Every structure is written in C-alpha cells, then in structure tokens.
Amino acid sequence: MMSTKSLIYIAGPTGVGKTKTAIALAQAFDTEIISCDSRQFYKEMAIGTAVPSDEELTAVPHHFIQNKSIEDTYTVADFEKEALQTIEKLFLTKDTLIIVGGSGMYADAVMFGMDAFPDIPEEVRSQIRFFYETHGLKGLQELLRENDPKYYTRVDINNPRRLLRALEVCIAADQPYSSFLGQERPERSFVSKMLILHRPRTVLYDRINERVDQMLERGLEEEVRKLIPFKDHTALRTVGYKELFPYFEGKSSLEEAVLEIKKNTRRYAKRQITWFKKYDNALCFPADTAVEEIYELLN
Numbered sequence: 001m002m003s004t005k006s007l008i009y010i011a012g013p014t015g016v017g018k019t020k021t022a023i024a025l026a027q028a029f030d031t032e033i034i035s036c037d038s039r040q041f042y043k044e045m046a047i048g049t050a051v052p053s054d055e056e057l058t059a060v061p062h063h064f065i066q067n068k069s070i071e072d073t074y075t076v077a078d079f080e081k082e083a084l085q086t087i088e089k090l091f092l093t094k095d096t097l098i099i100v101g102g103s104g105m106y107a108d109a110v111m112f113g114m115d116a117f118p119d120i121p122e123e124v125r126s127q128i129r130f131f132y133e134t135h136g137l138k139g140l141q142e143l144l145r146e147n148d149p150k151y152y153t154r155v156d157i158n159n160p161r162r163l164l165r166a167l168e169v170c171i172a173a174d175q176p177y178s179s180f181l182g183q184e185r186p187e188r189s190f191v192s193k194m195l196i197l198h199r200p201r202t203v204l205y206d207r208i209n210e211r212v213d214q215m216l217e218r219g220l221e222e223e224v225r226k227l228i229p230f231k232d233h234t235a236l237r238t239v240g241y242k243e244l245f246p247y248f249e250g251k252s253s254l255e256e257a258v259l260e261i262k263k264n265t266r267r268y269a270k271r272q273i274t275w276f277k278k279y280d281n282a283l284c285f286p287a288d289t290a291v292e293e294i295y296e297l298l299n
Contacts, residue, residue, distance in 0.1 A: 010197065197287040
C-alpha cells in the first residue's frame, strides 16, 4: 500500500532563498522542518552558515539546527539515523514534513538511504590524515587516482573531505570506493517529493555577494576568530570560515579574504546546481514563486 506520509525536500543552491520558502510551506501544511544543512548543525557556526533567525525559528519548529558542537564527530550516517527517528516520531501527528538544506548528500541519506561501507579503523583514518598533512591536496588526488580511477573521474577533486573519505574506504577494504556505490537501498515508510528553487545566475551571484557582506556586518570575522583553535576541524574547512584563517595569520588582507569567500561561495553554488540536476522527478520553481502555487501542486 502506498504511504500516506510525505517528506518534501526543498533544495537549491546557497543564497537562492530556501529558508523563506520552507517556512512558508511548512506553515501552509501546518508542519515542522528538518534541516539537512551539514554546517548549521554546529552551535559555534551561526553567522557564516546563515542559520535561520530567531524569528524564523519561532515561526515554525525546526530540528537539527545548532544541535552539535564542532568538537563532536558527526557523520552522514549519524544524521540519517537521528533524522529518521525524528521523522517517524513527527509522522505520528503529521502527514507532511519539510526537509530543507543545500547538503544534497545528507538529504539523499534520509530520502533514499546510504550505500553500505565498511567500518574504518582509527589507525587507517589517522594514516590517511597524516598523508594529507604531509602531501597536501595534490597528494590526495594522486593517491585516489591510483586506488580508484573510476571514482576519481566523478568526485569533486578539490574537496579534501570527499577524497579523505574515499581513500579511507579504499585502504580499509582493500578495494575501490566506487565498488560500494549503487547498492540496493532500503525502503522508506514515506514518499519523498523534491522541490528545487532557482534564480537567474547573475541574480543568484548578486544575492551571494550581498549576503557575504551582511554576514561581515553581523560579526562573521569575530565568529571565525573565536574558532582559530579549531581551524583544522572538518567542520571549519567550510566556505566563509577557511578563507579568514590566512587573514588572521597575516597571509592575506581582509579584502582579499572577503573576495575569496564570495568567489568560493559562487563556486559552491555552481556545484550544488550540478548535483541537483540528478533529480529527474523534481519540481523546479523560480525562487519567488507564490507558496500557494507550490502548495497546490504538492498537495
């Protein structure tokens, strides 16, 4: 029997306006929001991750917003488990839930499940991270090309977190990371519906640049400065944070750091747009579409 429960995923590149649409749609459905933004989980990172305002958080109940510390180890698998538990509990009283965020991998884990990977021994993880520290990003790229040339052609080779994860699996399992992909996924007790918001590229980029300026006005520099002791944590290898550390070390000016944040945020948005193209059955809307129109189509 087809499930009567629906999980609506509101996706789109950073800066497109997902939060506003998610809140309005949640109010229309009289429901709650699951955040799948992998950086908004961390309570120390509010300004640079564009965490919803207090007013927005009050308008609709949100889950998985600033519920972790950057000192916590928190994986996609951890999120999948906790999010599914929360979703099942909320479905006891709700027929529809909203999940929103630009972290497509985290949303996919909830909607479709994850590929099963082997456990990674701590010594393997330490070994790969030491290799990264001594050989840099280029070294990781070459090592992955040797161990899994198939995945090397698919992965964002400038994302060290993805490379580290793939190499950990390659070494621990003694087989390519790509050999674990595409496995049969578990069934879910709900139906997933995907909604992708978009704006003209020039408009999106202008919004991104303006939002970075607003973050600085709200105190981004001070927020990141407090996190200097944790700069090597995975959570802080994030656009809006990693660019400011060289400035604090005297290696660049604030102006250069800000330009780098804007450039890297635009690049991130471009990668997100590419990722979301894989959702063949998604509904695509201009970001300024009236919520009433979206509600009617999703109902």
